[in-house]
Amino acid sequence: MVVVGGGITGAGVALDAATRGYSVALLERTDYAAGTSSRSSKLVHGGLRYLQNFDLGLVREALLERQLMVKLAPHLVRPLPLVVPAFEGARPDRLVGVGLNLYDVMSVERGRRRARRGKRARTLGAERRATKAPPEPGAEAATAEEVTGEESWSPERHRVISGEEVLELLPALSDREPTSGYLFYDCQTDDVRLVLTVLGEAERFGAVCANRLDVTGLLERDGRAQGVEVRDGESGATFDVRAANVVNATGVWADELRPQELHDEAELPRIRPSRGTHVTLRHAELPLVGGAIVPAGSGRSIFALPWLGHTLVGTTDNDYEGPLDHIEPSDDDVHYLLDAVNEFFGSELTPGHLTGAFAGVRPLISTGDPKKSVDISRKAELYETSSGMITITGGKLTTWRRMAKMTVDRIVEREARDAPCRTHEIPLGQAISVQELPRVEGVPEESYAALASRYGHAAHDVLALAGARGELAQPIVDDLPDLLAEVALAARREQALSIGDVLMRRTRLGLLAARELSGPTADGFGSTADGPVARVADVLAGELGWDVARRQAEVEAFAREASAEGIVRS
Numbered sequence: 288m289v290v291v292g293g294g295i296t297g298a299g300v301a302l303d304a305a306t307r308g309y310s311v312a313l314l315e316r317t318d319y320a321a322g323t324s325s326r327s328s329k330l331v332h333g334g335l336r337y338l339q340n341f342d343l344g345l346v347r348e349a350l351l352e353r354q355l356m357v358k359l360a361p362h363l364v365r366p367l368p369l370v371v372p373a374f375e376g377a378r379p380d381r382l383v384g385v386g387l388n389l390y391d392v393m394s395v396e397r398g399r400r401r402a403r404r405g406k407r408a409r410t411l412g413a414e415r416r417a418t419k420a421p422p423e424p425g426a427e428a429a430t431a432e433e434v435t436g437e438e439s440w441s442p443e444r445h446r447v448i449s450g451e452e453v454l455e456l457l458p459a460l461s462d463r464e465p466t467s468g469y470l471f472y473d474c475q476t477d478d479v480r481l482v483l484t485v486l487g488e489a490e491r492f493g494a495v496c497a498n499r500l501d502v503t504g505l506l507e508r509d510g511r512a513q514g515v516e517v518r519d520g521e522s523g524a525t526f527d528v529r530a531a532n533v534v535n536a537t538g539v540w541a542d543e544l545r546p547q548e549l550h551d552e553a554e555l556p557r558i559r560p561s562r563g564t565h566v567t568l569r570h571a572e573l574p575l576v577g578g579a580i581v582p583a584g585s586g587r588s589i590f591a592l593p594w595l596g597h598t599l600v601g602t603t604d605n606d607y608e609g610p611l612d613h614i615e616p617s618d619d620d621v622h623y624l625l626d627a628v629n630e631f632f633g634s635e636l637t638p639g640h641l642t643g644a645f646a647g648v649r650p651l652i653s654t655g656d657p658k659k660s661v662d663i664s665r666k667a668e669l670y671e672t673s674s675g676m677i678t679i680t681g682g683k684l685t686t687w688r689r690m691a692k693m694t695v696d697r698i699v700e701r702e703a704r705d706a707p708c709r710t711h712e713i714p715l716g717q718a719i720s721v722q723e724l725p726r727v728e729g730v731p732e733e734s735y736a737a738l739a740s741r742y743g744h745a746a747h748d749v750l751a752l753a754g755a756r757g758e759l760a761q762p763i764v765d766d767l768p769d770l771l772a773e774v775a776l777a778a779r780r781e782q783a784l785s786i787g788d789v790l791m792r793r794t795r796l797g798l799l800a801a802r803e804l805s806g807p808t809a810d811g812f813g814s815t816a817d818g819p820v821a822r823v824a825d826v827l828a829g830e831l832g833w834d835v836a837r838r839q840a841e842v843e844a845f846a847r848e849a850s851a852e853g854i855v856r857s
């Protein structure tokens with residue numbers, strides 16, 4: 288099987304197929320997760336909002352996946368308390384309460400509902416402990432076990448909390464004196480690390496995954512797809528990859544890979560891209576322990592979430608027409624988000640306060656009607672052309688496993704094989720507790736928790752490198768936990784080939800420390816001789832054998848990429 292596209296959907300298909308005994312090659316045009324899968328709100332969630340559209344099947348499916356992901360990757364997918372505050376003694380909005388009731392009911396497998404009722408009293412204490420003291424930025428988030436006191440996480444029912452409890456979770460609201468609020472749970476992840484972890488598991492089961500390989504066309508014989516034509520983005524060489532099955536998992540690009548003849552245009556999706564923008568802030572500028580649902584006018588709401596020691600605010604949702612390779616956050620979007628946050632928290636944040644900004648496009652499927660993008664279903668759709676190519680798109684980060692199952696089930700069925708899906712029982716990476724990690728001289732204490740949740744057990748390898756080469760024990764950006772050893776590991780183990788691969792995806796510094804990367808001027812990326820970009824370039828040059836000219840060209844390429852992505856706002 289050849290899988291085209293290395294976002295979460297392609298990664299999931301590669302894992303599912305490899306575990307069912309297929310020989311799999313996954314080809315990614317640029318870098319893993321470089322498309323939409325690095326630009327999400329990082330929530331593994333049912334999507335409370337979709338209840339408004341009565342997308343009950345989607346919400347239920349996503350809620351069950353959420354629960355499974357915490358079990359399969361507890362280091363990477365973590366429960367997150369979310370709050371809908373109320374002010375001036377007003378009752379929390381009853382409609383929201385109705386939605387949360389439904390969310391509670393749908394989030395639990397039928398057999399477990401009764402058991403949960405009894406659990407409530409037991410978990411309340413643990414939950415309070417987990418939310419009491421606001422952690423320092425970069426500190427370890429509570430694990431599923433710590434939050435629930437149980438091995439397998441299942442979310443606590445939503446409840447009404449007092450104004451003080453709201454403030455413990457949302458210290459940024461201190462000027463507004465909330466009087467009560469709803470507390471409920473969803474989960475959060477690092478979207479790129481989820482993709483890389485799923486790919487890592489796929490490789491463990493024998494899949495071969497490669498980035499910088501652009502699929503330029505389908506190989507066809509007698510009207511049947513027989514593989515793909517490929518162009519190597521590094522060398523420019525072209526070659527064919529033959530395969531009995533071709534899966535197109537190219538997200539927002541899904542309507543570009545086409546057989547020579549289509550019997551019917553309905554054999555392929557029509558994608559209607561919708562742009563979503565996020566901005567990030569220092570924790571101190573908008574301190575949050577849990578997430579907040581923030582009203583944003585016209586019945587819309589956005590999230591303000593704690594994420595990797597920072598605060599993440601998003602998202603917008605508007606039709607998008609424009610180039611898909613670099614999606615820039617528009618100024619209007621940035622102002623819309625800041626206005627909503629300032630109004631809600633009583634803050635005075637400006638674009639100058641932002642530590643980063645990013646945008647992505649949702650691969651929404653056009654049904655031909657003029658619905659607003661917010662109202663279009665996030666349901667995944669599978670298409671099969673008469674040539675046999677299968678396209679899987681739409682959906683959400685949360686539902687990747689179901690999308691992969693749907694795809695591979697179809698192939699197994701048409702080949703009349705007996706190969707059931709196994710991904711519900713395959714751990715993703717290997718969780719580790721921070722205490723198990725050896726302390727290495729020079730590594731800042733706050734890095735250990737970040738390493739444990741990013742890599743799980745593989746954090747040992749980062750630390751071994753930092754121990755062997757002391758200069759790699761240093762952070763990439765002062766006061767942030769990401770280490771130079773991660774740069775070397777990204778090149779050796781994770782196919783990172785450029786500065787952007789490391790700063791935008793293997794670490795998330797491009798999203799969280801854009802100003803430190805850009806130096807004194809907004810587009811001065813790499814201009815400071817001993818700045819973070821230069822340090823990353825030096826480590827990559829050593830790992831990948833770049834000479835002086837190549838190193839300089841790579842720094843310039845990153846400057847172009849970061850500018851095109853619009854990560855620094857002024």
Ligand SMILES: Cc1cc2nc3c(=O)[nH]c(=O)nc-3n(C[C@H](O)[C@H](O)[C@H](O)COP(=O)(O)OP(=O)(O)OC[C@H]3O[C@@H](n4cnc5c(N)ncnc54)[C@H](O)[C@@H]3O)c2cc1C
Pocket residue numbers: 291292293294295296297314315316317318319320321322323324325326327328329330331332500501502503536537538539540544561562563564602646647648649650680681682683684685686
């Ligand atoms: C703003 C925003 C917020 C979101 N928030 C959430 C959230 O909080 N939770 C959630 O569950 N979902 C969320 N989503 C949805 C989720 O991010 C997407 O559904 C998911 O990431 C799509 O993954 P994908 O693999 O299908 O597409 P992509 O991640 O875009 O992957 C497609 C890949 O195919 C590659 N490709 C394209 N053409 C070719 C070719 N010819 N040859 C080789 N490779 C090719 C691309 O380079 C790309 O890497 C959000 C989406 C957006 C835009």
